[in-house]
Amino acid sequence: MTVSAATQPDTLLSLSGISLRIAGLQILSDVDLRIEPGRIVSLIGPNGAGKTTAFNIISGYMRPSAGSVHFLGQDITGRQPHEIAKLGLVRSFQRTNIFGNCTVFENLLTAFHMQGRSGLFGAIFRLPAFQREEQALQARTREMLCFLELEHRADDLAANLSYGEQRLLGVGIALAARPKLLLLDEPAAGLNPSETEDFKQMVRRVADSGITILLVEHDMHMVMSISDYIMVLNQGHRIADGGPADIQSDPEVIRAYLGSGLQRAEA
Amino acid sequence: MRRLSFLITVAALASLPVLWPDPYLLSVVAAAGIMIIAAISLNLLLGFTGQLSLGHAAFFGIGAYTSALLSLGFDVDLGFSSPLVVEPKPVWVAFVGAIVMASLFGWLLGKVAFRVRGAYFVIVTISFAQVMRMVALNWVDLTEGPMALVSIPPLSLWVPGEGVVRLVSKASTYWLVLAAGVLAYVIVANLVRSRIGRAAIALRENEVLAKSIGIPVTRCLIVFSVLSAGIAGAAGGLYAHTVRIIDPDVFLFIYTITMVIMVIAGGKGTLAGPVVGGLIFGLLPEVLRGVVAPEVQWIIYGALMILILLFMPKGIVPAFGGLIKRHRISLRRRPSATQGVNP
Amino acid sequence: MDQFLQHLVNGTVLGATYALLGIGLTLIFGIMKVVNFAHGELYAFGAYVAYALVSLLQMDYFVALVLAAGLGLILGAAIEFLLLRRCRLENIDEVMLIMIGVMIIMQNAELLAWGGVAKVVPTPLPQESIIVGGIYLSPTRLFVLGAAIVLLLVFYLVIERSRLGLAMRSTFQDEDAARLVGVNVGRIYTLTFGLGSSLAAITGALLAPVFVVTPTMGDLASLKAFAIVILGGLGNIRGAALGGFALALIEEFGAAYISTAYRDALGFLVILAVMIARPQGLFAARERVG
Amino acid sequence: DDTIKIGVSQPLTGSVAASGTYVTNGARLAVEYINSEGGVLGKSLELVIEDNKSNPREAVNTAEKLILRDKVPVMMGAWGSTFTLATMPKLEEYGVPMVVETASSSKVTTSGNPWVFRISPTSMMEAQAFAKQLSSFTPAIKKVDFLSVNNDWGLGAASAFKKVLENKGIEVGRSEIIAPDATDLSAQLAAIKNSGSDSIIVTSGVEQLTLAIRQAAEQGIKQRLITTGGSFPEPLVKNPGPEGYVSTHLLFFSPWTADQALHPEIAKTYMAAWQAKDYPFPGLTEGFRGYDAILTIAEAIRVAGKAEPEAIRDALWKVKLAGVNGDIAFHKEGPEGRESGQNTPNIYIIQLQDGEVSAL
Amino acid sequence: MLKLDDITVLYGATVAVDRVSLEVNEGEFVTLIGSNGAGKSSTLRAISGLEPVVSGSIRFEGRPITNARPQQIVEHGIAHCPEGRRVFSQLNVRENLEMGAYCRSDHVGIRDDLEAMLNRFPRLRERIEQPAGTLSGGEQQMLAIARALMSRPRLVMFDEPSLGLAPNFVEQVFELTAQIRASGTTVLMVEQNAYAALELCDRSYLLETGRVVLQGTAREMRDNPDIRKAYLGG
């Protein structure tokens, strides 16, 4: 199944047999995953299970010791992050990542990098094509600001935003890169329940606009209510996968991960 | 508005030789101007990509030596059967050769150096400049070593009605440097306010994030490295043909330091920074000369530098320009925003 | 063979002093992250202290050594307290430039005080070399070697094994967190910078009778110290010591068997090679990637 | 104006700072002396001193400053052959004469610059003077190695000495080059150590001479050291080296044998003034160059009757003067029509043994 | 035990904490809740001396500690487990824990406490020689908590200790805070997870844009309709 998954036409991303060892530690062992377009998939698991590491491997920041990653039918294992991003696979980060000394507007304008074409000469000589493109990118940046509801912050330095706004901006930067597949690493961490609710709505909107989402999140309330499909990692192994209902009742998942925290998520 | 004030400034600068035709003054300002061009090129790397090159004098020196050697001609025995003989070339050909050669080294160093970042990058660039200095010092057949390359021809220009004139007068040197400086400024200004300029800034601010949105970090750095080296090489070429002597000490660390001082004190990552910093620190020694002993001049120079940094940590231009709002607070690291090791 | 051993000995002696310079800078640059281009000036300062005390005040050389270390400590601490404290590592370039300012000031102050003429510090030890199996060992250089090795050990133990060393490393990794566990961060800053400076100064004083004392002697010393720290892996004391010996031996053997002219270039060439082959530095620890 | 400016370009910092400082001090003494005697043409002399930082590019810079900014009508400089050669085109560009007090490369006077007047000897003159005394060395010199600084002076001196010594049938061995600012010469010395020569001719500034002698002793180098260029390494006076060890030095003024100088009274005036200022004793062997050069310039201004560049240049040809080193007068050298002036100075060879100096 | 009187904290011109007064009694468990940017972390930072207080006063056990140096405050018996973990990334787990006991000098006691921490967090024992920077987010959080406890504080302040932790571990951490409190240590906690916060604590303060807008017992707060709406998500 795993090998053929890569070649199945309706597969956007597939991991087959991904393993990683660092300094004698087995961080990931033979992980398989298949994501179909248009869905919201979640990756959950206890701390240190290897979720962020899996993201790092998918997005090209780390190289697996074994296994391969296919995106849109291409083998992207070991490619550079920026090459992978070009193909339409973009991630956000567990720790907030923004361009701190740039304004919010500049942050987003920069994030539209891949939508631009103009080169060195166009820039130096300010050719008409260059000027047109600049205009267009600025317009799109303003649209994105509206989508994120950050218009009033446009000219503030990103570093001066509150934590929640920074997380939002982080996601906005990833969105601006126009991904086909968006990887979100704990986007709701540090948001309070009502903020999380708003955020969840935003993720829905993004998904509705045709972007496939792979989510890592410890907020079970959000995960269970939003995901089409969930995979659970524990100590680098996949211990379960399926729909939210299956996962919530899986005894192993409850033992290793959910604990009684689940009840609270359902409250 | 911005364009207008820019034009007025240029016009004012261009009229200096008419208003104040003292050859000594002009030569001092021209010399500062050459360093300013070098500082502008350094700012491209340091200010916009955030990569601190402390071997920048190497590109300056390579430009100077290339231009000088091509215009003087040389023959060296490379250990093959026949020696390599290069006939003297016209000065402008030599000058273009200098830019090409410096850019080439910029590319080479970029390839090597950008495998590493931060302090390691700094040390690679320092090492590069040191090695270049040793070559210039010891490859006596080519460079004359510590004996210096002398009698380098001046640049010349075809003037309608007068034919080809050698640009030896202090005023013509001044205008030449001014023209080159304006060109360098405009290139850099246009470059950084573009998609590729933003990419560089992105990578200065947060490399991990820049990669994630598809910015080809290495290629972007190399482009900037090549351009920066090319401009520095042009400054070196200008230097060679105006001072008309060049020795291995142009590779000395202190020249890089001078450029760094100009950029950071002026305000790195701002367009006007290197110009303002360059004017202050390029002309300061001249202003102080005659007032106090040379050592005291330098002590004042150092002290002024420290004071500027203590009171205007972002440099002069941002401090006065109000372009960027109060930075001290925002730069305080917020724990969540910076630790980029673990994305 | 004699020649080879002679070079080995010369290289080792030089290496010990490089190692001292290197670990001094490791404290300041590797651990504190201050790009300290004045390090070489503190080295020159130590040499001038030795000159002033020994040649002018006719003081005993060994007393002068101790005083050089002490004055280096005080000067370094003063620099940190007066200049760096205000901008506490907020901006690496700013701190670097302040230290360049210090470098310019110190170098010219030396020039003002002593002139550009090289100064000679007489050695207190016999000038006649000891000959062991055809190898010439100058007593002065042997003393330098011994002193350097003792200092290296002491500092290694302090930084890697003591509570103070742990506090130093913590402080520069996360200042606020260090405060929160009760570290007097200000004192650690001043002390670390002072100790690093003191090492530079004592190295200068140790080498003063071996070479001559000039106002520009610090320039190359700074660059080499950086090279050593990088070669050893940033912030790694053992690495810096090994880096010091490595650089000196490369220079010595390179000069002997390849080219004397390119002696100083060799060290830098090796750095370029190391950076291309192993960007993390020769002895550096692995870090989490990505 | 009631002063006449004289531009001085000397290395006050950098690799040969010691010598530049000595020469500048000598020049200062001469100016004090002349001014105390009433000056020149009723005006007092004023030195405008610029540091050329032991670097040829800086030397050019200083010349421009002195000529354009301070408008000096005549210069003295620039100690090193390399610095002097670099400065020379500026002399021609602005038409200002310079008295060269130290530089020894033949190129200074043969390259056809009519604004250059040299009072110091060329390396060839030194080599020839040395050759005349070869018989007084015991054991005799059979094979020599060279340790030379990597510049016009060091390389020029090595080739002049080689040519002369080879003519005398002496074998020439290794030639080791040192960078002008090197402090560790052990690798070069190690290369020479077992070369089978009996003498090493060392050409460099006083700093490197000091290092070479000390490091040679540390490494147990057996050869006899012979230094050229007129510097006398300071520490030798205090720490004369191992017992019985002889070093040989080519000097152009020997303070130990001042009474044997051609004009002992001038030499003594100079020495007294030097000692009155408490300048270091070994500097005497170099300070006289500045002293003699200023005497020469002052005399030329007197002959010219006005302090203008061209007049001073023409007058320099007519100068006949008694100096510390001996008689000073210029003969023509270099391509016809563009000759430079060259003086024929005296050269002394002294030997140092157990702290005692003797003339050869 | 701890008493804040009208304290104000500024960042440049931004008022982060605006005349906040609050009180924590010996043996109590108090929480601070409020949305992002409300000034919760800044309040804790002011208590532990990391941010200067421009007006107002802070007293601990009757002694004034306003603007005292952080290390004095630690010595007085207040530990602060900061927001965002802040472990010493290049020190290994053991060294991080040793640093936690920096202001103590009872070697035997430190050793026992270290052992106790490793028993409580077996995960840390597995990673004892690993540089803290390479730990996963959750592992770092455990380390930060353990490090704070190593100083044997009488009052411990946690700043969002559950951030980034897996549900079962959040559970454990909250149990741990309860245990800590049960063992006689006073606890002041900032927490986004308002459900949990209000379940655990005795009393709570609600901060909004730098001010205390509401305070009361856990029960009162839970029952407050505004709080239910804004912070409990419905």
Ligand SMILES: Nc1ncnc2c1ncn2[C@@H]1O[C@H](COP(=O)(O)OP(=O)(O)OP(=O)(O)O)[C@@H](O)[C@H]1O
């Ligand atoms: N460079 C490294 N060296 C050693 N161990 C590492 C390295 N990188 C990651 N690890 C280990 O790999 C494991 C997985 O880490 P990862 O960050 O992927 O966890 P995670 O599932 O994202 O956890 P969390 O939910 O806490 O963020 C952890 O135990 C971590 O300590």
Ligand SMILES: Nc1ncnc2c1ncn2[C@@H]1O[C@H](COP(=O)(O)OP(=O)(O)OP(=O)(O)O)[C@@H](O)[C@H]1O
């Ligand atoms: N270093 C800083 N520089 C400038 N402003 C800051 C800084 N730190 C915090 N602020 C601002 O101070 C205010 C209070 O911040 P604080 O971190 O105390 O909030 P918080 O309640 O802890 O929020 P969160 O739940 O997001 O952690 C916010 O508006 C924030 O933007």
Ligand SMILES: CC(C)C[C@H](N)C(=O)O
């Ligand atoms: C000392 C002198 C005899 C020579 C001088 N140093 C020169 O370079 O020519």
Ligand SMILES: [Mg+2]
């Ligand atoms: Mg994670």
Ligand SMILES: [Mg+2]
């Ligand atoms: Mg907070």
